[in-house]
Amino acid sequence: MPIDVAKLTSAPPVHTDVSWDDRDVRLYHLALGAGVPETDPAELRYVYERHPRGLKVLPLFGVTAANVGFQVFELPGVDVDLASALHGGQQVTVHRPLPPAAKASAVTRVTDVYDKGRAAVIVQESTLVGEDGEPLLTQRNQIFVHGEGGFGGERGPSDRAPAPDRAPDAVLDLPTLPQQALLYRLLGDWNPLHADPEVARAAGHDRPILHGLCTFGMVVKAVADRFLDGDAAAIGGCRTRFAGAFHPGETLRLRVWSEPAAGGWRLRATAPDRDDAPVLDHALVTTLDTARPRTSKPGSTR
The missing domain is CATH 3.10.129.10 (Hotdog Thioesterase)
Known part of the structure; x- marks a missing residue:
């Protein structure tokens, strides 16, 4: 089968170097629509690096900064058409607030593959780790792969x-x-x-x-x-x-x-x-x- 569950879930984690600065943070917030109106101090705290209360960083920025969303398809044990894959769900656990600039690493692995009948759901987990070795946040992506279910695996817990x-x-x-x-x-x-x-x-x-x-x-x-x-x-x-x-x-x-x-x-x-x-x-x-x-x-x- 295109998804070898045992091989995929036992593959060693992938380590990816990650870095960002305040420009990346400001661009992310602008892409969400922040900064309107442009004179509102509450909006400027997302987009102005010299804001007197400091530049705020929304936690989902860490998902974008890590940029490992579909890294699962680079791991051994999966050989499917990307067109059949769909980002079905996202979960983020914050361990500590993200700084406006940092060097970090993302440690990514597949924790589970669930059988939903007509589709398989691959659960990819990635932890963003700071230079001090301590985690910043952990994200879990649910990736639905149509046509790859029915292999007799566990259906998985309800979320x-x-x-x-x-x-x-x-x-x-x-x-x-x-x-x-x-x-x-x-x-x-x-x-x-x-x-x-x-x-x-x-x-x-x-x-x-x-x-x-x-x-x-x-x-x-x-x-x-x-x-x-x-x-x-x-x-x-x-x-x-x-x-x-x-x-x-x-x-x-x-x-x-x-x-x-x-x-x-x-x-x-x-x-x-x-x-x-x-x-x-x-x-x-x-x-x-x-x-x-x-x-x-x-x-x-x-």
Whole structure:
């Protein structure tokens, strides 16, 4: 079979040198739509290196900086067409806040391969380690490979984090730029699906789509701004399922439920321009143990 589970999960970890500076951080935040309005001190803390309170770094920047999203396909034991692979979910655990500049290394391995029947799910884990040898964050990618299931493996645990059965505590409408996918590509994800109309149409979309990690980054920023006063260092983790395509230039509607028992907020993002089509689901943002979720008055900021 194209996926040799035993060989893939026993392969030695891949070590990748990683480095970044404040320019990379500022570009990442700009690609999420930060800096609007350009005179707002709350926005400048993401994009201005001389901000009096210091440059903030959202935790999902570490995923982009490591740039190991589909490194699994470089490991022995997997021989599949990349066109059959889909980024199905993302989980990040923050061990300590990311600095605006650093040299680090990413240690990447495959922890599990699950059998979902028609598809296989490869779980790739990568830990970003600082120069001092201590971890900064750990990310786990769920990569769905269509047509590779049915090999008799374990189905895997449920990672559901459904929204509560009640009205959301906040509804936030997040605008995007028509060229936002082109901006986000400058961070290193060169998939033509996000730039080439012909490639997008061949994949079943009427035009290029926005990167899932870009929409998720926007959501994490919105939570930090609304509930943590922009304190990105207070975020302890986040996760989501990528539920559907989202197009640059559309509005992303984010519904937020405060869940103190879960340590943060449950989230769901949709595209209101397309009858509230799902974009992100089973999403959760939590705070570090030293922080506590801050409350915000229920309501809408549409």
